[in-house]
Amino acid sequence: MRRAxxxxxxxxxxxxxxPVVGCLVLDAAGRTVGExxxxxxxGPHAEIHALAEAxxxxxxxxxxxxxxxxxxxxxxxxxxxxxxxxxxxxVVYAVADPTGTAGGGAAALAAAGVRVAGGLLxxxxxxxxxxxxxxxxxxxxxxxxxxxxxxxGRTAAADGSSRWITSPEARADVHRLRAESDAVLxxxxxxxxxxxxxxxxxxxxxxxxxxxxxxxxxRAVRPGARVLxxxxxxxxxxxxxxxxxxxxxxxDILRLPRAADGPxxxxxxxxxxxxxxxxxxxxxxxxxxxxxxxxxxxALDRVTGYLAPAxxxxxxxxxxxxxxxTIAQALRLSVTDVTRVGPDLRVTAVxxxxxxx
Numbered sequence: 219m220r221r222a223x224x225x226x227x228x229x230x231x232x233x234x235x236x237p238v239v240g241c242l243v244l245d246a247a248g249r250t251v252g253e254x255x256x257x258x259x260x261g262p263h264a265e266i267h268a269l270a271e272a273x274x275x276x277x278x279x280x281x282x283x284x285x286x287x288x289x290x291x292x293x294x295x296x297x298x299x300x301x302x303x304x305x306x307x308x309v310v311y312a313v314a315d316p317t318g319t320a321g322g323g324a325a326a327l328a329a330a331g332v333r334v335a336g337g338l339l340x341x342x343x344x345x346x347x348x349x350x351x352x353x354x355x356x357x358x359x360x361x362x363x364x365x366x367x368x369x370x371g372r373t374a375a376a377d378g379s380s381r382w383i384t385s386p387e388a389r390a391d392v393h394r395l396r397a398e399s400d401a402v403l404x405x406x407x408x409x410x411x412x413x414x415x416x417x418x419x420x421x422x423x424x425x426x427x428x429x430x431x432x433x434x435x436x437r438a439v440r441p442g443a444r445v446l447x448x449x450x451x452x453x454x455x456x457x458x459x460x461x462x463x464x465x466x467x468x469x470d471i472l473r474l475p476r477a478a479d480g481p482x483x484x485x486x487x488x489x490x491x492x493x494x495x496x497x498x499x500x501x502x503x504x505x506x507x508x509x510x511x512x513x514x515x516x517a518l519d520r521v522t523g524y525l526a527p528a529x530x531x532x533x534x535x536x537x538x539x540x541x542x543x544t545i546a547q548a549l550r551l552s553v554t555d556v557t558r559v560g561p562d563l564r565v566t567a568v569x570x571x572x573x574x575x
Contacts, residue, residue, distance in 0.1 A: 219282055219312055219339045223346050225255040225264070226284045230346075230398035232258050232425050235496035237350035239264040239285045243271070243306070246278040263288065265297040269304050277305035284343040286315040286336065287323035298323035301332065308333040312343030317354055345554070349400070349499035352519055358489040361517050363502040363509050364395055365536045366524040372533040373506065378411070387560025388524045390420055392503075395522065397424035399501040401453075401492060404431055405482075405508035406438035409445065416503070417449040426450035428497065432508060434476060434483050436460040441468055455488055482508070485515045506538040513540035513549055518569065521551060525563045 225240030233256050241264035243252035252275070254267025262270075265287055269276055281287075287297040287309065301309060309327050314336055324334045344351055352360035366384045367373050374380035382389065396402050396418045404414060409431045416429040429452040433439050436456040441464060445452055452469040456462045462471050472491055474483045492500060502509060502518075512518045523536070542548060551567035558564075 219284070219310070219343070221250075221253075222264075222282050222284050223312070223339065223343050225253060226343070227346055229256050229258075231400065231427065231499075234259060234400045234498045235350075235353070237285055237347050239283065239347075241265045241268040241284070242282045243268045243276050244280045244282065245272070245275040246307070248280075251275040251279070260293045263294055263297050266294070266300055269300060269306075272304075278307050280308040280310060281306050282338075283309065283311045285313050285347065286311045287327065288315065289322040289326045296323070296326070298326040301327065302330045306332060308335075310335045310338055312336070312338055312340045313347065313351070316351070348519065353493060353498040358486075358493050358517070359400070359497050359500045360519045361489070361500050361502055361512060362395070362399065362520040362522065363512065363518055364392060364522045364524070365504070365509070366392075366526070367536045368526050368528045368530050370529050370531065371536050372530040373536050374533045375530050376532040380412075383528070384524045384526045384562050385560035388526075388562045388564070391559050391564065392524070393418050393420050393424075395501055396427055397421040399427050399499045400497040401428040401430050401500045403500050403502050403508075404504045406431070406433045406435070407507060408504035409433060409443070410438040412504075413444050414503070415444040415447075415449070417447075427501070428453055428495075430455065430492070430500070432483055432488065434460065434481070436462040436465060439465060439469070441465070445469075455483055455491075457483060477511075480511075482511060485511060485517060489517060506534055506536060509536070510538040510540040513537065513542075518549070520566065520568050522564060522566045524559065525565065527561060527563075 222240035222242050226238040229238040236259045239256045241254050245251045252268040252272030254264045256264045289296050289298045328334050349360040402416045418424040429445050431439050432455045434457045446468045454469045455472045457476050458473045474487045477484050550570045552570045553567045555566040
């Protein structure tokens with residue numbers, strides 16, 4: 219199953235609005251005879267790739283899949299029926315399909331006499347498929363906040379200089395995160411100060427994510443901004459009453475209501491609009507105020523911090539006001555990974571479940 223999870227990860231950033239799925243087929247003697255992963259929406263599912271590689275060796279064997287095989291016909295046929303037709307005797311899957319349309323594959327397999335077991339390494343597989351699972355259960359994209367800071371939590375010096383806090387290795391790793399995401403999102407402050415590009419570089423075969431700038435007043439992104447080039451598509455979210463005439467020929471414009479309690483736009487409306495565009499994962503890259511707004515809204519699903527071994531002592535913090543006024547209200551996180559990236563430290567964490575706080 220761990221091999222199937224690793225295969226599934228190859229599809230990150232390429233399958234929206236579908237999940238990432240990996241599959242192994244073992245022959246009757248337990249030898250791996252086929253491997254596959256879902257490569258793109260509308261293309262064959264992981265099980266179909268693995269069965270094609272296995273051929274007749276699949277008969278009497280076992281299929282190991284990260285997600286319960288689908289039981290419906292969409293742009294492709296039902297994988298449960300393909301497994302039955304191939305003569306697979308046993309199917310082991312990690313995560314049950316929570317959707318009403320594609321779910322039911324386990325029952326269909328069992329009804330055909332296939333032995334079925336679910337739940338193997340479910341937590342690991344669900345973590346790898348967090349974007350899709352968040353989207354189908356909450357009706358909004360999975361939000362992954364990435365930031366870079368010194369060990370004392372500063373994202374820039376007191377004079378505003380910030381290039382470069384982290385190493386080339388860390389910056390290259392950020393491009394991997396972008397390549398695994400459906401959209402990359404920044405706020406007006408970052409757009410105005412950094413003139414970011416936000417496209418993926420240095421990742422062969424990457425599908426460029428949608429570049430999203432939250433610019434309520436339509437004043438931060440101006441014609442000629444790097445984010446408006448043709449390297450990737452761009453969406454600028456503005457307030458319903460903003461004058462975005464200067465941008466209309468350079469980017470897709472999304473008009474949203476203003477936030478009811480503070481500056482900026484209604485984040486729930488923003489996420490709903492991105493979900494409606496079949497975006498399932500959003501990499502939030504800045505800045506501190508926008509990240510604080512997402513924390514305050516309870517719409518943060520994962521955090522990755524790149525910590526440089528440096529101290530500044532002054533300068534802007536990584537996170538601005540998030541509506542937290544006392545330690546009892548702190549958003550507690552569970553660390554899922556700590557990795558050295560060049561001279562820097564990459565820390566990944568997810569909010570703890572309410573019952574664990």
